[in-house]
Amino acid sequence: MTRVIFIEPDGTRTEIDARDGDSIMQTAVSNSVGSIVGDCGGAMACATCHCYVDEAWADKTGQRSPGEGDMLECAAAEMRPTSRLSCQVKVRPELDGLVIHLPSEQM
């Protein structure tokens, strides 16, 4: 189990024991965390799984997938350098303690 900490815009923290191999989007959706919708199921087609990776973790989570940047520009909330589509970030043991900030809106 890898711990992922979700922080909502109002500061609410939710700590989840995430399954390795799941995406952050799947982790959020299956634990009903915040506003993450993941409408398209992880195909980078809807931009409703937008999240901001905490700066301290940005390097470890790696680079965006090809095309991810284009879709992030489609997201409802402002795009930041730390923006990711959470369907593209996979849970791994090295990310134990990962902090994810949630945007104010997805749609």
Place this chain on the structure above:
Amino acid sequence: MTAAFAPLDETITIDQLVNDPYPIYRRMRAETPVLRVKSVGRTFLTKAADCRMVKDNPLLFSSDDPNTPMKPAFQAHTLMRKDGEEHMRERMAMMPSLLPKTIQTNWAELYRQIATDYVARLPRGETIDLYEELCGPVAARILAHILGIPNATDEEMQRWSQVLIEGAGNFGWKPEPFEASDKANAEMNAHFETMIDHHKANPNMSAFSVMLNAENPIPMSQIYANIKIAIGGGINEPRDALATIVYGLLTKPEQLAEVKRQGNWSAAFEEGVRWVAPIQVSSRLVTEDTEIRGFVIPKGDTVMTIQASANRDEELFEDGENFNVFRDKNPHQAFGSGPHHCAGTHVARRTLGQIMLPMLFDRFPDMELPDPSAVIWKGFGFRGPVNLPVKLN
């Protein structure tokens, strides 16, 4: 033991599916979740997990069906029947006009105005067919603006949409539906041509303008195809969704009261499209031999994901056959899944859920559906009420 083909059903008729598919799907989910249906020539998948799996896997389950009547109907190879990079390129070409932030900055005020105008025309105190008088026309008007063809009349938009859909669904390959769609294509092509100069001279956030003025535009044939796809997908569906949601709310007055109290029209929207998905089914062509639930699905087969059924899957939804706005979770597939997930989703959610529904019930707070049994539901591929006689109190 060698795996077998999925069971074959030779009794279900298209008429039955058009009239009321839901009891049939319920039985299928319980007994035969993978079922070859002879009358339709497709392998039906009625479970939510299978529908998602198929749509999330375009390599194995392709949208590029060489035998689709959609090609002659649209006179084009549209993005709906493409996969991979070419699909994504054509999709992204019109995406900017459909984004939440575009809707917010460019379209929200206009929608409010259009919705206000159209609702204001409805005669207070009388009984009218909301489907005819509001649901269709407002969908047409809003779409004409988003697409950048505001001079097209509501009548033209609705007719083009209907004719395109009928052509695309012409699996019997009869000549008449294609004759009608040929005529509509000629009208649309001529109309689009009249707008090109305007959009080039006055760039704006409409789909036509965004595609024409792109740094690296897609071919004109595909720009036209994209607009036609949006006409096909962006009128009947919001029309049907609005009618379904209003029906749901008017037949569940306690839920309507609570929606009003909470202002949670978005939840009402999601439940409406879950309960009766405006687009009920989607086909995919199988590109390699594969298996679903242990059944052989051979290369060349066409599977049909029944999102109408996925939306009532007992594994995901409690009492899914009934309209219940206040479910805990609503992971429906009314907008599909995977790369072809509906590009108009945000538009639908905002215009219907956030603008039209509250406005309608604000203007007619005691709207009634005097005779729910008079409402006729129809459709196998696309489904919704075909009439909605309401009293505008």
